[in-house]
Amino acid sequence: MSNELIDFVIVSIALLGIGIYGLSVKRNAIRMLFAIEIVINAANLNMVAFGRFLPHSGGQTLALFSIAIAAAEVAVGLSLIIVAYRMYQNIDIADYRSLKG
């Protein structure tokens, strides 16, 4: 290992910051999903990095669980976006304010 733990943690912090920026500024539903993906990847990177430097297999195991759950989340999120898009003909979340029933 030529890189230290801090390098990976800093990259992960940068990804987390970009994801938070996207979640707070964008109003496009699909772009907000991108931002969520970036935040989840930052978390996975952190888990694998800490698991490598302990070293313990728990980090990689947890990261695998996290990747699988993120896949399920994206599938449900995209189908919700499709339903809302059919209803409102738009992907701007400001239009989704009156979601009901």
Added chain:
Amino acid sequence: MWLKTLKLKLLIEVLLMADAIFLALSVLTIGSAIAALELRSLIYGSIALMGTLGGVAGFFLLLDSPFVAMFQLAVYVGSIAVLILFTVMLVKRELIFKKIEDKRRKFAGIALMLVFMVGLGAVIMDSGIKSVTTDEPAVDFRDIGADFLTYYWPALILMALILAGSVTGALVLARREDVESEQRTD
């Protein structure tokens, strides 16, 4: 003597190479994360998101966890990014190229990002993990398999059920025929 210096040179070169790979991966990952959020076209944005996910897979390779890297490539780059790409294609053409964001919130968002990065970075830098290195061998992927089948088997079964349920739910939601479009009131 000259053999020793050659070895030293080679070692330095390898170290520099690893650093170069790390730097290139960081630039690829962070740059394409910014591009995914800022590019005007959603299609190019989702391709840039693929770059981010692939860069994180490269970091996993650097961290000696090839199994997680392959999983990341198969699940994220292979399926999630393609799923997002096809969803983007279902959206109207003019919506794909329209930038929808709060102009007033933009600077507040950038400020929030900087505060987060600087604050968390300061906390991390001040903690003890700054000089953590390891010489121990990497975790064998057989250990991960053993983990999955011994200690974590209830979680594995639960994960399978959650995946099946969520995919079924996604299909049911996306196939609904009774959703009619509502005229915008404002």
